[in-house]
Every structure is written in C-alpha cells, then in structure tokens.
Amino acid sequence: MNGHERELAEAQREHWQHTYGSHPGMYGQAPSAPARHAAIVFRASGGREVLELGAGHGRDTLFFAREGFTVQATDFSATGLEQLRQAARDQDVAERVATVVHDVREPLPLADASVDGVFAHLLLCMALSSEEIHGVVGEIRRVLRPGGSLVYTVRHTGDAHYGAGTAHGDDIYEHGGFAVHFFPRHLVDTLADGWTLDEVHAFEEGELPRRLWRVTQTVPR
Numbered sequence: 001m002n003g004h005e006r007e008l009a010e011a012q013r014e015h016w017q018h019t020y021g022s023h024p025g026m027y028g029q030a031p032s033a034p035a036r037h038a039a040i041v042f043r044a045s046g047g048r049e050v051l052e053l054g055a056g057h058g059r060d061t062l063f064f065a066r067e068g069f070t071v072q073a074t075d076f077s078a079t080g081l082e083q084l085r086q087a088a089r090d091q092d093v094a095e096r097v098a099t100v101v102h103d104v105r106e107p108l109p110l111a112d113a114s115v116d117g118v119f120a121h122l123l124l125c126m127a128l129s130s131e132e133i134h135g136v137v138g139e140i141r142r143v144l145r146p147g148g149s150l151v152y153t154v155r156h157t158g159d160a161h162y163g164a165g166t167a168h169g170d171d172i173y174e175h176g177g178f179a180v181h182f183f184p185r186h187l188v189d190t191l192a193d194g195w196t197l198d199e200v201h202a203f204e205e206g207e208l209p210r211r212l213w214r215v216t217q218t219v220p221r
C-alpha cells in the first residue's frame, strides 16, 4: 500500500465507523437479494460454513444464520459488528455467528480450505486497488474448500456515479464521502482465472439506481 492508499483506507474506515454509529442498522433487517441467491448456491453444493466479508451490521449474516448456516462475519468497522452481535442475540442465532474485526487488505485469519462458501455484497468495490482486490480473491480461494463458491457483488463502470466526484485513480471515485472502485468487466474476468465462472448477473439496487454485477465463481474440485 502506498502513502495515498493508506490514507484513503484509514479515512474510509473512520467514515464507516462514523456512519454505522450515527445510522445504526442503516441497511435494514431484510436480507439482500444477492444473499438469498447465495444461500441457494451454497446449499446446492452441500455447504454449511459461510464466511461473509464486509458484513456491516449483518442483515445478510443474520439471514444465513437463520437459514441454518454457521457464519463467520468480518468487517473493518467494530461498530457495525457490535450491532450485528446484538441483533444475533435478539434473533436467537448467536451460537451460529462469529465476528472478527478485519481489514481485507490483510490475510484472512482462517485456515486453508476451511469454509464452504464466501459472500461479499458491495465489499470488493470499496476503496481497494486492483492489486488489493486480486489479493483478497486469492485469500478467498485459499480458505474455500474445493467445490466451494464465492458470491460477490460490485458496482461497475455502467453506474451513474462512475466518473463523478474525486478521482483516486484505478477507477476509484469518492462521492459523498464514500469511495467506490467501479469494476470494468475485464477485472471480473481476471479475478476468475483458475476458477469456474458460473455467472455474471447484472442488476440494480436502490433509488439512484446503483448498477451492479452479482458474480458467482467456484473452486474446481
């Protein structure tokens, strides 16, 4: 990480801490549509243990736990994860949920081939360089068992906010305090090198609307 990347990363962590502190449960309690899809994918391959990266306050972690999965949830915001733990206790699923404060720029604190499915909704398109994103996906592959799938979503270069706000280079733009790495299609394809790329599904979310891809890729057996 160079000096500018480090500064941006630290500013973003503080921004997310502050955002969850001032808007507890900001994404609501209903699971996202990509999480519903991921549960079907993970169950189809017999998956039981799920890792969610960038879980925030846990709307999707809690859904996976209610569906019977064991979930390890990570995020670099301790505030978001505290809200997640409280909600897990309230919903009586705390025994199936573990949380770890973790920045995805660091190696994942998990053993090789130790999880069945990885879910990351709107995490890889945060303020991460292309090199860092490749590093994260390499780590995800390391911790997934053969036959396990990664389901992730990202905003892409067809999004209305692409090119708007402060440019940080590498397709990263900051708008309203949030920095986003808008994915070009070739980044999706190179991240799937050595995987089976099952699907790239385009969808929209929110009022803007945000334009996203939901990507499903699987470690060959």
Ligand SMILES: C[S@@+](CC[C@H](N)C(=O)[O-])C[C@H]1O[C@@H](n2cnc3c(N)ncnc32)[C@H](O)[C@@H]1O
Binding pocket: 012, 016, 017, 027, 032, 053, 054, 055, 056, 057, 058, 059, 060, 074, 075, 076, 077, 080, 102, 103, 104, 105, 120, 121, 122, 123, 126, 127
């Ligand atoms: C757009 S929010 C999505 C939250 C959650 N996935 C959801 O959809 O409800 C992105 C999340 O990624 C987390 N995040 C951003 N950069 C991160 C990093 N480098 N390491 C770990 N978490 C990060 C933020 O704290 C935030 O919770």
